[in-house]
Amino acid sequence: MSTLYMDESLILQDIQVDTKEEVLQLMASTMQEQGVVKESYIQAVIDREHHYATGLPTQGLSVAIPHTDKEHVNRKSLSVGVLTEPVDFVIMGEDEQSTPVKLVFMLAMDESHAQLSLLQKLMGVFQDKELLAYLASERDKTKIIAALRDVLD
Amino acid sequence: MKKRVLVACGTGIATSTIVNEAIETMCKEHRIDAEVLQIKVSDIPAYKDSAHLLVTTTIVKERYPFPVINARSFLTGVGVEDTKQEILEELQK
Numbered sequence: 001m002s003t004l005y006m007d008e009s010l011i012l013q014d015i016q017v018d019t020k021e022e023v024l025q026l027m028a029s030t031m032q033e034q035g036v037v038k039e040s041y042i043q044a045v046i047d048r049e050h051h052y053a054t055g056l057p058t059q060g061l062s063v064a065i066p067h068t069d070k071e072h073v074n075r076k077s078l079s080v081g082v083l084t085e086p087v088d089f090v091i092m093g094e095d096e097q098s099t100p101v102k103l104v105f106m107l108a109m110d111e112s113h114a115q116l117s118l119l120q121k122l123m124g125v126f127q128d129k130e131l132l133a134y135l136a137s138e139r140d141k142t143k144i145i146a147a148l149r150d151v152l153d
Numbered sequence: 154m155k156k157r158v159l160v161a162c163g164t165g166i167a168t169s170t171i172v173n174e175a176i177e178t179m180c181k182e183h184r185i186d187a188e189v190l191q192i193k194v195s196d197i198p199a200y201k202d203s204a205h206l207l208v209t210t211t212i213v214k215e216r217y218p219f220p221v222i223n224a225r226s227f228l229t230g231v232g233v234e235d236t237k238q239e240i241l242e243e244l245q246k
Contacts, residue, residue, distance in 0.1 A: 048163060051163065052194070052211045053211075053212075057229065059230065070164075092210050093209065093210055107167065109166060111166075115166075116171070120174070123228050123229075126230070
């Protein structure tokens with residue numbers, strides 16, 4: 001299994017936006033600038049969020065896991081966005097009910113059915129409210145990546 | 154009769170992977186002989202007449218002849234035991 005690419009350039013902090021579309025646009029554009037996704041990923045991930053929402057209320061702060069089809073992806077990678085003030089994402093599996101999202105984990109995945117352990121570990125992050133709070137408050141991007149690598153690798 | 158369980162999400166590669174694994178594990182634990190299929194939401198209609206249960210992380214507006222269970226709890230851990238119980242009851246029918 002190819003490893004998950006994470007880089008300080010893909011950790012975005014102090015994001016100040018009013019809508020989920022703005023944060024999706026910002027994060028996806030950054031991933032495209034870094035070459036990990038194709039230009040088509042940007043619109044695809046926004047459209048996907050409209051059809052299949054990815055907001056997740058957890059026992060701690062709410063997260064979202066926007067992602068889209070692998071054909072828009074160059075390299076398996078994860079971008080983390082920390083919002084200054086949460087924005088509403090519709091809850092996964094719901095029609096209208098939303099949740100105020102503080103942390104966005106934007107996923108670029110390049111293969112089907114072969115990333116189970118990675119996804120399971122990522123869901124483990126969502127079930128660890130202390131870790132979520134840490135990711136939302138830590139300033140040092142190197143430490144954020146190290147904390148995620150600890151769990152995900 | 155062997156039950157056919159559909160596990161669906163928007164892409165058929167992300168959240169359904171988690172749910173798929175969880176259900177396969179449940180089936181093994183409870184010695185339930187089920188066929189678990191991981192698919193995209195858009196592929197559900199193809200199984201309209203052959204599936205017994207749909208477990209999904211996305212919203213499903215269409216009506217199907219089988220029960221639909223929301224599986225978001227497998228991702229967040231919130232309420233996961235209730236969801237497992239619900240699935241188990243359907244599979245043991």
